Structure formats: C-alpha cells, structure tokens
Amino acid sequence: MNLVIASPHPRFSLNQATIRYASLAEAVNLSSEAGAESIGLWREPVAKAGLDEAVRLVTDAGLRVSSLCRGGFFTMPEGPARRAAIDDNRRALAEAAALGAPTLVLVAGGLPEGSRDIAGARERVRDALGELAPDARAAGVTLAIEPLHPMYASDRAVISTLGQALDMAEQFGADAVGVVVDTFHVWWDPQLFAQIARAGAGGYIASYQVCDWATPLPADVLLARQFPGDGVIDFEPITRAVLAAGYRGDIEVEIFNQGIWDSPAADVITRTIASFGANVGVHLKR
C-alpha cells in the first residue's frame, strides 16, 4: 500500500453502531485493516453472525472487544415482559463473556407506556441490577449503566446523570456494576467533573465513549451525534478528567447519525480515526 495513514491510537475503538449497516465481519475487517486494536460490538449483528462465528472473527483479527451494547430496558413492572428482559440481560452477559468484552452497556429504558412514575421506573432499574449483579460477577463482565441525555428520559433511559448512575452502581460495587461516560450525554452536566472524579475513585468507570453535540438537533434526536470536533464539546478537559480518574480501558467512538450511516463504511472509519486522533487521542499518551 502506498497510502500512508497514521494508525489509530492503541486505545481507540470503533463502536460498530457508527457503521450501522456493515455486517460484523465487515466491521471487524475494516477496524483491523485500519490498524485499530479494539472494537465495540452490538448484540444484533453478533447474533446475525452467530456468537461462535463472532468470537472467531474478533479472535482471528486480534481485536479486543471494548464493550457489548446493549442490555437494560428493564423499567417495566413485574410480569412476563420483565422476566423476559432480565433473562435477555443474562444472555447478554454470557455473550459479553464469550466475546471477552469487559463491559455490557446498559440503557435503562424509559417510562412504561402510560406511566408517569419516573421514580418507580428508576427503582425498577435498581431492582434489575440487584438481580443481575451476581450473574455479572460470575461472568466477569461489568454491567455498565449509561446515563443518557435527559432529552431521552421519558422514552429511552430514566437514568440521566452520572451522579444518579453512581448512586445506583455504588449499591452493588464496582465488581458488578459500573457506569459509562459518554460525552454526548453528559457534556452539559454542571457536576460532570466532580462525578467523573467520584466514579474514578471507586473504580466505576467501565466505559468512555466519545462523540460530539451540535445544534440544531435533527428531527429524530436519537441521531444527533457528530464526529468529535464537529460540535461544541471540549474533549480535552473531559478526556483528561477520565484519565485522571484512573480509566485505563479503550475509548469508543459511537455515533448515531443518518448521514454518517449512509456514507461508505471505509470512509467513516477513516474519518472516525482522524477526528478521534485530533480531538481525543492528542490528549492521551502513546
């Protein structure tokens, strides 16, 4: 190859949601060819490939699996749907363990249909973690609560801040439950740096994910994420804080954005690596 592309930082990990329409094999091959050492996987493409094949793909490529996305969605009251959700999270823990992923990312879930009881929904998240914590310890996989931006509080995740996620994680211990720091979701939080330090002190940072925030938001606010550097987030202080808090894991770029999804995956990886390097990698030691 005559084209010289700087290899990504060793802690860079492409979360495969960034190239949503690529198969697992394509995502693994593109990451590997780009020189990445790590990849963040999603359950649906893993299931499509088959778990054994997925394990083989990442093993053959020599990639670490930085996290498996995602479990959670357990805010519903007791009943068959809740039992099914808990069981599904147990399967997700087993899949993460098989893939060697240290972390299962959890999205809490929103208010159940017709409910206005956000406090009750939050209690049910805590209860679900209590049920799953022994399985997480046994699997050697951390249940990582991802606080989602408060604009998703009603329909996606009733856990909205890092402090709230930590209040919950600390009830179980960092050997079972941790938190995700995703810049898109937490950049605005006036308590961000205090809570990152708190999370680090207890060893609770299970994943650090980066992407950017820009306005106006698209009509579907789920797809508002941008490449690092294309929005208003200052990645330097957040990255330095996460490192100072002792996080030693891989750093994922996870972007949901229709325009990016519609671009060729190879181009997206190149741009992801470049934007990570310029905005995040530059604050990491090689």
Added chain:
Amino acid sequence: MNLVIASPHPRFSLNQATIRYASLAEAVNLSSEAGAESIGLWREPVAKAGLDEAVRLVTDAGLRVSSLCRGGFFTMPEGPARRAAIDDNRRALAEAAALGAPTLVLVAGGLPEGSRDIAGARERVRDALGELAPDARAAGVTLAIEPLHPMYASDRAVISTLGQALDMAEQFGADAVGVVVDTFHVWWDPQLFAQIARAGAGGYIASYQVCDWATPLPADVLLARQFPGDGVIDFEPITRAVLAAGYRGDIEVEIFNQGIWDSPAADVITRTIASFGANVGVHLKR
C-alpha cells in the same frame, strides 16, 4: 352570558407566550374575561403596546403580572455586545417594576458562536448577575434564573439544573436572585425534590411554571411543550413539593407549541385553564 365556565384557580396565570400571536390587549382581555387574576407578560408585546399603555391595560383589568419574560442572554465575553445585554437587562428590570411584576425571568444564553467553553459561559452568567443584583434590589424585582432543559445547553441556556441555578442565586441572596421551577425543564432531574426543598428553604423560588413533556419531540425542540396532562409529567408531587417549599406566588402555564399557537386564542385559554385545573389546580387549596 349563559355559558357557565368554572373560573380558574386564583393562582392560575396565563403566560402570554401560550397565545403568542395575540396582542397584549387581547391577552389581557381574554385572561380577564376568563376570570384569571394574573398574567405572565413578555417584553416584546409589552414594547409593542408601549410600557405606559401596558401598565394601564393590566391595571384596568385588575390583573396581577406574575412575571416578565425575559432577560438574560449574557454569556458573551466582555465587549459592546455584553454591555448592551447588561443595559437591556436593566431596562427589563425597570419594565418589570413598572408593571408590578415581582420577577424577571432570565434565560442564561448559550455558548457564544464558535466557543466550546461552557464553564466560562457559566462564569459570565454569574458575573452578569453580580452586576445586575443591585439594580434588582433597587427595583424590588427578583432576577429569576430559569434552568432550561439540558437539550438547550449549547444554544439557549448554559444553566441546566435547579441545583446549578441555586448555586448561583445563593451567591447573591434571595432579595435579588431567585430561580424558576418549570416542570418541562426539570421534571427528569433525579435531584428535583431535594433542590426544590433547598430552594424553598432559602426563599429562592421566584416562579413556578407548568407545562408537559411528550415524545416524540417536534423537529424544532423549542416548540415541544404540551398542555398539562398531555404528556408524562406527574404534576402532583412536583406541585406539592413547590407548595411545601413555601412558594406562594402565581403559577403560570407557558407553552411553546406551533399547533397551540395556530389555534384561536380564546380556545387556547379555555383549554389551558381546564388542563391547569385538572392537573395542577386540583392539588392547590382554593
């Protein structure tokens, strides 16, 4: 009149933004005819009517002015634009005093164009409050910081939570600076009830505004507000908490919603009063 309509709760106040296309005279007359005792005004329609005429209109109608919206937008660095913003806030304080409004609602402002320094923008909000606090005391008008939903943190208001607003207000004292509790902006906050209690203990609740949150959000997220009862907010615990915290003022319904703006103002007032009564008034004593 043969039609019997229950008169609104004495603490109900229509924020005139809910009937955005009505003139001040129309808003005052419709509120008065509907039996409201209070109205929340905006500076632009007041300016259009002329301040003296505005004072005459509300006085003749026997209406209290629950608040004047809005001041703020002072996150820019020092320079002519910042001086103009501070001066404009001084004029807004004088207008509020002339109208008998106890409160000037402040929207902090977003990140200056091209800036990623949210901490700096927040410091400049505090600095502006420091400049304006003596004017507020002299005018007998409270500068009420409105924490806006975090989805507006980059482009509208770098003050995103009640706790953050209180951290700022407490530097100046409740005789000069208070906070707005707007259900739409704060309903998701896991610290909501603790911060309402804290605000009440210090006498910092300068305004309580109600409207509802529903998803999916419209393409323009500024216009996402709904009539109380049309979304997922449980108004009972929040209203009870605000009352228990000692808030004795009027309670505004403030809705930005294109569909509601496009409806006849008289219908909107009727529906506003009914939705307020059913979801908020029912938790107030007569």
